[in-house]
Amino acid sequence: MPGLHYDIAHMLAGSLVLVSLMMLYQVRLTALLHVLALHAFVLAASVGWQAYIQQSPHLYITAAIALVFKGILVPVVLRRMIFRMGVHREIETAVSIGLTMLAGIALVALSLQVMLPVTAAVDPIAREDLALALSVVLIGLLMMVTRRNAVSQVVGFMSLENGINLAATGARGMPLVVEISVAFSILIAFIVIGIFLFRIRERFDTVDVGALDQFRGGRS
Numbered sequence: 625m626p627g628l629h630y631d632i633a634h635m636l637a638g639s640l641v642l643v644s645l646m647m648l649y650q651v652r653l654t655a656l657l658h659v660l661a662l663h664a665f666v667l668a669a670s671v672g673w674q675a676y677i678q679q680s681p682h683l684y685i686t687a688a689i690a691l692v693f694k695g696i697l698v699p700v701v702l703r704r705m706i707f708r709m710g711v712h713r714e715i716e717t718a719v720s721i722g723l724t725m726l727a728g729i730a731l732v733a734l735s736l737q738v739m740l741p742v743t744a745a746v747d748p749i750a751r752e753d754l755a756l757a758l759s760v761v762l763i764g765l766l767m768m769v770t771r772r773n774a775v776s777q778v779v780g781f782m783s784l785e786n787g788i789n790l791a792a793t794g795a796r797g798m799p800l801v802v803e804i805s806v807a808f809s810i811l812i813a814f815i816v817i818g819i820f821l822f823r824i825r826e827r828f829d830t831v832d833v834g835a836l837d838q839f840r841g842g843r844s
Contacts, residue, residue, distance in 0.1 A: 629677045629749070633673055633677065634753070636666060636669055637670055637756040637790060639666050639670075640663065640666045640670060640756065640790060641759045641763070643659060643663045643666055644759070644760050644763040644764065644783055644787075645732075645763065646659050646662075647767055647779065647780075647783060648766070649721050649724075650715065652714060652715065653776065654703065654706070656715065656776060657703050657706075657779070658699070660779050660782060660783065661699040663786055664690050664691065664786065665695050670793070671687040671789065671790075672687040674793045675687060677749070686789070686793065694782060694786065702779070705775070706775060715771060715773055715776050716773050717770055718769070718770050727766055731763060731766060735755050735762060738755075739751075739754055739758050743755070750794045753791070753794030753795075754791055754795060757787045757788070757794060758791070760787030760790060761787035763783065764782075764783040764785075764786075765784060766780075767779070768781060768784070
């Protein structure tokens with residue numbers, strides 16, 4: 625039975641890494657939002673399974689937060705925001721999709737190479753979950769760096785935060801009050817980001833951060 629627990633936990637954590645890589649080759653914002661929802665669903669399943677094997681009922685609340693807020697609410701609000709702003713639906717990239725995918729795979733290999741030796745004395749389930757969670761965090765950072773559209777950068781930030789949640793639950797969870805405060809902090813940050821996106825779109829007629837840099841260069 626412990627072997628089954630181990631296999632399912634790492635199948636779900638590995639699936640989260642694969643969905644993170646799926647984000648890197650999306651070329652349309654609507655498809656990217658669908659993958660973000662899938663990312664949250666996989667995270668919720670992973671956290672729910674950790675709640676079961678750790679016998680930690682409070683982690684079920686974490687899974688529910690991930691499912692409702694990140695899997696349903698955030699993608700729906702972002703989708704409406706895109707339509708209301710009339711944002712160009714194609715994702716502008718600073719680096720080609722092929723090179724970004726290679727970089728993402730390299731980051732996964734780096735995470736495993738760095739984390740597995742460091743956590744050799746840790747519980748086997750937590751050990752590999754931490755390595756895979758670091759992969760998700762680094763891929764989220766990569767997406768934020770290589771995408772020029774502000775909405776896709778928000779998606780990268782959300783996937784990064786999902787990786788942090790995976791690490792926290794894999795390492796025998798975190799206090800419930802911390803989980804709830806993090807969820808509300810993300811919600812507040814999301815509202816602020818939405819306001820800024822509307823203001824940027826209204827002022828500059830684009831959410832392409834490259835165009836904003838050019839405008840700033842022209843003013844200097």
